[in-house]
Amino acid sequence: xxGIPHPIPRTVEEVFQDFKGRRAGLIKALTTDVEKFxxxxxxxxxxxxxxxxxxxxxxxxLPVEEVPPELPExxxxxxxxRDGMQEKDWLSLVAVHSDSWLLAVAxxxxxxxxxxxxxxxxLFQMINDLPTIFEVVTGNVKLPKDQSATHNSxxxxxxxxxxxxxxxxxxxxxxxxxxxxxxxxxxxxxxDDEQGATCGACGDNYGTDEFWICCDVCERWFHGKCVKxxxxxxxxxxxxxxxxxxxxxxxx
Numbered sequence: 001x002x003g004i005p006h007p008i009p010r011t012v013e014e015v016f017q018d019f020k021g022r023r024a025g026l027i028k029a030l031t032t033d034v035e036k037f038x039x040x041x042x043x044x045x046x047x048x049x050x051x052x053x054x055x056x057x058x059x060x061x062l063p064v065e066e067v068p069p070e071l072p073e074x075x076x077x078x079x080x081x082r083d084g085m086q087e088k089d090w091l092s093l094v095a096v097h098s099d100s101w102l103l104a105v106a107x108x109x110x111x112x113x114x115x116x117x118x119x120x121x122x123l124f125q126m127i128n129d130l131p132t133i134f135e136v137v138t139g140n141v142k143l144p145k146d147q148s149a150t151h152n153s154x155x156x157x158x159x160x161x162x163x164x165x166x167x168x169x170x171x172x173x174x175x176x177x178x179x180x181x182x183x184x185x186x187x188x189x190x191x192d193d194e195q196g197a198t199c200g201a202c203g204d205n206y207g208t209d210e211f212w213i214c215c216d217v218c219e220r221w222f223h224g225k226c227v228k229x230x231x232x233x234x235x236x237x238x239x240x241x242x243x244x245x246x247x248x249x250x251x252x
Contacts, residue, residue: 008109012119015109016126019102022052023133026098029058030091030137038087041079049074050094052102072104088237089246092228095137103127138228200242201226215242 009015029037029050040060041048051059051074063073075097082090106127110120131141197206200220206212211224211231216239224230227242234240 010109010113012110012115012123012126015106015123018054018109019106019127020130021054021056022105023102023130024052024056025058026050026052026095026102026133027136028056029060030095030098030133033058034091038082041082043079043083045079047077048079049076050078050098052098072101072108074098074101085246086239086241089241091137092134093246095132095134099132099134102133134228139230139233140228197221199223199226213240215240215245217241217245 007014009018029052037050037058037060041050046062048060049063051061053059060079063076064070075094078094078097081093085093106123107120110123115123135141198204198221199206199212200215200218200222202223204223206221211229212221213224213227213229213234214221220242222229222242224234229237229240
């Protein structure tokens, strides 16, 4: 929307710097400036877009009028979904669209200035080394430091900490215990649970050493890692809606 008052990037390094500046602005809008961003996305206004600018700032504005636009445009109408879903889910949705827009802008410049195969590959690798906006907004960037070793190294490592966290969260009303068994009440409960319950995202069977969460709308169970929810994040969730249910609601 800014009409490109900034120097137009022409090399891989310049395009990457442009990408980083816009990305920093978008992250600011969705994290440190989130209250201001939320207020500006009034559903009563017309279709609004979130723009990240090369100088690490951001703005919420109407889309450009020229067709086709000088640059690819961000997702249109982000303000309309604001009050139709939980704020956390709405910010995650905007973050996903912002990631897509950043890639579109970067590779638009690549196409415009004739980047070859090696230049495009180098640009993508530089971009791919940075966490996505979605990962930053949802807190998944911290996962490799704190918990990825526990989640990914070995499923046989069953530490007591995740289970104690789950009991705490259960007490708060968030469904995080192992998926319940419906009819069988024999002494083989745990074995039946492990064999019968599957993740609504990846389809894998339930494992006692893994963190699970249940959608309060469709009542399907998911691995926390499949829906980007950690035990720490789940503590702040009053009612969890899986990505499918959140998206359905956003389109209403």
